[in-house]
Amino acid sequence: MHFKSLTELKLALHKKEVSSHELVSHYLKRIERFNPQLNAFITVTGESALQEAQKADTLRARDPENAPPLLGLPMAHKDLFCTDGVKTSCASKMLDNFIAPYDATVVTKCRDTGLITLGKTNMDEFAMGSSNENSFYGPVLNPWNTDYVPGGSSGGSAAAVAAGLVPAATGTDTGGSIRQPAALCGLTGLKPTYGRVSRYGMVAFASSLDQGGPFAKSAEDVALLLNAMAGFDERDSTSLNVPVEDYTQHLNRSIAGLKIGLPKEYFSHVSGPMQKTLEEALKVLEKLGATLVEISLPHADLAIPTYYVLAPAECSSNLSRYDGVRYGYRCENPRDLNDLYLRSRGEGFGTEVKRRILIGTYVLSAGYYDAYYLQAQKTRQLIKQDFDEAFKKVDAIASPTTPTPAFKIGEKVSDPVTMYQCDIYTLALNLAGLPGLSMPAGFINGLPVGLQLMGHYMQESKLLNIAHQYQCHSDWHQQHPTAME
Amino acid sequence: MTTTKSEWESVIGLEVHVQLATKAKLFSGASAHYGAKPNSQACAVDLAFPGVLPVLNREVLTMAVRFGLSVNADIGKRSIFARKNYFYPDLPKGYQITQFEHPIVGRGTLPVITEDGRNLSIGITRAHLEEDAGKSLHDAFNSMTGVDLNRAGVPLLEIVSEPELRSAAEAVAYLKTLHALVGYLQICDGNLQEGSFRCDANVSVRKKGAPEFGTRAEIKNVNSFRFVEKAIEYEIARQIQVLEQGGTIVQETRLYDSAKNETRSMRSKENANDYRYFPDPDLLPVEVSQAFIDEVATTMPELPWQKRLRLQQEYALSEYDANVLTSNKALCDFFEEALAHTKASAKITANWVMGELSALLNKNNLDIEQSPISARALGGLLSHLADNIISGKIAKTVFEKMWSSGEEASVIIEREGLVQENDSAALEKVIDELMLANPSQLAEYRSGKDRLFGYFVGLVMKQTAGKANPAQVNELLKQKLAG
Numbered sequence: 001m002h003f004k005s006l007t008e009l010k011l012a013l014h015k016k017e018v019s020s021h022e023l024v025s026h027y028l029k030r031i032e033r034f035n036p037q038l039n040a041f042i043t044v045t046g047e048s049a050l051q052e053a054q055k056a057d058t059l060r061a062r063d064p065e066n067a068p069p070l071l072g073l074p075m076a077h078k079d080l081f082c083t084d085g086v087k088t089s090c091a092s093k094m095l096d097n098f099i100a101p102y103d104a105t106v107v108t109k110c111r112d113t114g115l116i117t118l119g120k121t122n123m124d125e126f127a128m129g130s131s132n133e134n135s136f137y138g139p140v141l142n143p144w145n146t147d148y149v150p151g152g153s154s155g156g157s158a159a160a161v162a163a164g165l166v167p168a169a170t171g172t173d174t175g176g177s178i179r180q181p182a183a184l185c186g187l188t189g190l191k192p193t194y195g196r197v198s199r200y201g202m203v204a205f206a207s208s209l210d211q212g213g214p215f216a217k218s219a220e221d222v223a224l225l226l227n228a229m230a231g232f233d234e235r236d237s238t239s240l241n242v243p244v245e246d247y248t249q250h251l252n253r254s255i256a257g258l259k260i261g262l263p264k265e266y267f268s269h270v271s272g273p274m275q276k277t278l279e280e281a282l283k284v285l286e287k288l289g290a291t292l293v294e295i296s297l298p299h300a301d302l303a304i305p306t307y308y309v310l311a312p313a314e315c316s317s318n319l320s321r322y323d324g325v326r327y328g329y330r331c332e333n334p335r336d337l338n339d340l341y342l343r344s345r346g347e348g349f350g351t352e353v354k355r356r357i358l359i360g361t362y363v364l365s366a367g368y369y370d371a372y373y374l375q376a377q378k379t380r381q382l383i384k385q386d387f388d389e390a391f392k393k394v395d396a397i398a399s400p401t402t403p404t405p406a407f408k409i410g411e412k413v414s415d416p417v418t419m420y421q422c423d424i425y426t427l428a429l430n431l432a433g434l435p436g437l438s439m440p441a442g443f444i445n446g447l448p449v450g451l452q453l454m455g456h457y458m459q460e461s462k463l464l465n466i467a468h469q470y471q472c473h474s475d476w477h478q479q480h481p482t483a484m485e
Numbered sequence: 486m487t488t489t490k491s492e493w494e495s496v497i498g499l500e501v502h503v504q505l506a507t508k509a510k511l512f513s514g515a516s517a518h519y520g521a522k523p524n525s526q527a528c529a530v531d532l533a534f535p536g537v538l539p540v541l542n543r544e545v546l547t548m549a550v551r552f553g554l555s556v557n558a559d560i561g562k563r564s565i566f567a568r569k570n571y572f573y574p575d576l577p578k579g580y581q582i583t584q585f586e587h588p589i590v591g592r593g594t595l596p597v598i599t600e601d602g603r604n605l606s607i608g609i610t611r612a613h614l615e616e617d618a619g620k621s622l623h624d625a626f627n628s629m630t631g632v633d634l635n636r637a638g639v640p641l642l643e644i645v646s647e648p649e650l651r652s653a654a655e656a657v658a659y660l661k662t663l664h665a666l667v668g669y670l671q672i673c674d675g676n677l678q679e680g681s682f683r684c685d686a687n688v689s690v691r692k693k694g695a696p697e698f699g700t701r702a703e704i705k706n707v708n709s710f711r712f713v714e715k716a717i718e719y720e721i722a723r724q725i726q727v728l729e730q731g732g733t734i735v736q737e738t739r740l741y742d743s744a745k746n747e748t749r750s751m752r753s754k755e756n757a758n759d760y761r762y763f764p765d766p767d768l769l770p771v772e773v774s775q776a777f778i779d780e781v782a783t784t785m786p787e788l789p790w791q792k793r794l795r796l797q798q799e800y801a802l803s804e805y806d807a808n809v810l811t812s813n814k815a816l817c818d819f820f821e822e823a824l825a826h827t828k829a830s831a832k833i834t835a836n837w838v839m840g841e842l843s844a845l846l847n848k849n850n851l852d853i854e855q856s857p858i859s860a861r862a863l864g865g866l867l868s869h870l871a872d873n874i875i876s877g878k879i880a881k882t883v884f885e886k887m888w889s890s891g892e893e894a895s896v897i898i899e900r901e902g903l904v905q906e907n908d909s910a911a912l913e914k915v916i917d918e919l920m921l922a923n924p925s926q927l928a929e930y931r932s933g934k935d936r937l938f939g940y941f942v943g944l945v946m947k948q949t950a951g952k953a954n955p956a957q958v959n960e961l962l963k964q965k966l967a968g
Contacts, residue, residue, distance in 0.1 A: 208766035320579020
């Protein structure tokens with residue numbers, strides 16, 4: 001049961017083959033059994049989940065016709081979506097004691113769709129990282145091989161879904177933090193168009209890049225979850241006031257005639273088994289009638305430097321509020337105000353967070369602003385224009401999600417620049433504010449490989465359509481790690 | 486003090502923080518009302534909890550545009566909120582949301598009349614929207630600082646002047662004009678004690694005719710017109726003294742201490758914060774359409790300087806009187822209402838409003854809105870005066886009784902029998918009797934002791950219990966005493 005898709009579970013609930021209470025109990029038992037090993041959850045809210053499941057069952061029995069679309073289905077939230085009354089830590093010592101008095105809009109919307117939260121998942125501290133090794137609560141392990149990282153920053157969510165501890169989870173993607181762990185854990189994960197999902201109550205890392213999105217086992221599941229999560233929110237000024245479509249509507253459309261662009265800059269580094277795996281996947285799309293076209297994103301090489309100026313700049317300011325004054329970690333016996341700031345922040349933040357705050361502070365400083373921040377804003381425009389040009393010629397763009405499958409725990413921690421290069425294929429899309437997904441496309445040495453699909457503004461449906469059609473003709477997404485049975 | 490050294494010229498620019506009179510804060514729904522229990526008006530957004538986001542209170546756009554139009558300024562059709570980053574416990578986010586490169590109001594001008602009647606036109610550099618910080622209470626707790634975040638996020642319009650003011654008196658005249666203006670525009674309650682209208686002054690001095698400005702000091706923490714004047718005067722004198730002794734002025738922020746009447750160094754430029762301004766990614770650029778500006782334009786009230794001209798033209802008031810009356814919208818409204826309900830002339834009405842009424846209000850520390858005598862009631866009193874029903878002297882007595890009892894003038898005049906005696910036959914009879922009763926004084930007067938005229942006036946007024954018409958008394962006495 002636990003490796004079934006959300007869609008299958010939804011049907012099972014509907015047919016009364018299983019109750020929500022049974023479902024939630026089952027997944028809670030899975031969490032109890034496997035989480036000590038994987039460390040995917042920071043907080044498990046078993047008791048309230050079971051109560052909600054009970055209520056969901058009652059509701060369904062009483063009025064099945066009007067049941068919310070995902071009533072009684074379990075899920076988990078990345079621990080940076082604020083949850084009323086339940087700890088929201090961002091995997092940081094700084095917020096280890098923080099309990100928000102409000103729900104993030106995403107949390108509210110998921111609940112309104114009937115989803116039941118089983119807990120809050122582990123992540124890289126404040127969403128900064130690509131391996132989930134930067135967590136105050138320790139690293140998350142990859143269910144496919146526990147010597148390996150699950151990717152990051154939404155590593156806990158990815159590992160939990162891949163290990164069958166929940167059928168779905170939320171993540172956030174600032175530079176690839178949904179797509180990269182989805183690829184490394186063999187899942188389908190989608191980063192929507194910037195502004196499509198409300199950021200209210202989602203703890204900010206880099207405000208102009210952050211976007212919440214779902215992880216699940218299939219494109220079809222992701223469409224269901226996006227239906228729940230997307231929408232205008234007057235509490236988020238950057239939220240798009242555009243009606244939400246039904247993302248499941250076009251899943252079954254034929255993709256014959258669609259043009260899929262292959263950016264040469266992205267494929268030029270790919271070789272060996274990675275290249276072979278991706279080529280196989282692309283052949284399937286071709287077989288389904290899509291045309292593959294080589295395209296160019298000439299400023300692709302600017303994505304990493306641009307991102308690592310802008311994201312830290314915004315982060316340095318966003319994280320200023322953690323000062324030990326009103327909530328969160330406060331150092332013992334501060335001598336004076338300066339000591340309070342220095343030690344609360346010095347002791348409360350981990351290394352990677354501090355590194356990015358320092359970079360960000362530097363690039364915004366007097367005398368450096370023009371050379372770094374302003375310059376990066378300009379190159380961001382160039383990157384955006386590359387996509388605008390490309391989407392005049394193609395319907396979607398395909399690329400590897402990551403340069404390699406999952407790497408070993410500890411392999412890259414000592415070299416931040418090598419770590420940053422894990423996101424070489426995902427960063428540009430955040431800078432352009434466009435949607436993208438990663439879907440399973442094969443395995444190398446027992447570790448999953450992801451294919452990334454990128455779309456133009458608000459073209460989530462098209463990406464889900466292509467992914468679903470691919471998944472109707474492949475079974476990579478139906479594989480699961482045998483050790484987790 | 487400013488002009489003691491005539492070869493020096495002072496250069497002053499002012500930054501005024503005007504608290505906009507909105508119900509809610511700039512970026513949160515919390516109340517912006519003053520005076521609530523500490524931290525009772527601070528929501529999750531004001532407290533900068535993780536994940537919360539700012540949403541602009543669009544009421545402030547109308548207010549900012551009103552101000553911009555009033556000073557004939559360019560309106561920024563696309564203004565941008567930026568973050569000003571610094572750490573302080575009363576700044577919950579660790580940054581203030583303000584406007585930096587693209588303010589909502591650009592260059593404009595403010596017409597100012599100085600106390601000595603000079604007409605100035607002072608450039609407004611810009612005005613931008615920003616949120617206020619909270620308050621740190623350093624004295625309330627033993628060895629600790631208290632933080633009250635009720636004020637955090639309250640909307641401010643920071644109005645920056647060009648460095649075109651040349652004396653403390655000019656600076657005060659500018660401030661008073663601006664203060665009146667924001668009251669007319671109904672965008673600020675103007676309460677100086679509660680900090681609704683705060684001023685920072687940039688002050689420098691230079692040799693007259695020097696092409697460059699001198700190094701400036703910024704004076705903070707001045708919360709009354711009188712203190713602004715004193716602080717600037719002190720600072721000008723200090724800078725001149727430093728320079729004359731061969732020293733140099735350091736660019737710094739100085740704090741005015743009203744108890745000691747001095748400014749003290751707070752922090753120098755070397756220790757100044759690097760605020761790391763950058764556009765706030767949580768907020769979209771603020772678009773203001775021409776249609777919106779046009780709509781605001783149709784709601785503009787008569788501005789103080791327009792009103793001043795009208796008072797001069799319509800009522801033939803002097804520029805001075807018109808300036809005093811228009812310095813406060815409520816005062817001018819009072820004047821015009823009193824005038825609409827009286828037979829007295831505009832000049833007499835203005836004199837009473839600026840004289841007797843203002844004096845009693847000041848003495849009792851009341852605003853014009855709190856006057857126990859209504860404009861209508863004052864008009865009624867002045868009608869009695871204009872109709873010669875009472876004399877000016879009696880009018881003052883009646884005025885005082887109206888102040889304490891709240892009664893209409895006619896009620897008091899009737900009850901107390903204060904109606905003026907205008908019957909000249911009766912008055913002649915009184916005078917004749919008095920002349921007979923005071924033969925020696927009459928003789929002395931007739932022999933040239935003119936000052937005894939007043940003596941006879943006094944006698945007549947005493948005899949008639951002050952009800953005699955003073956003009957009539959004068960005229961008749963002159964005739965009769967002359968013989």
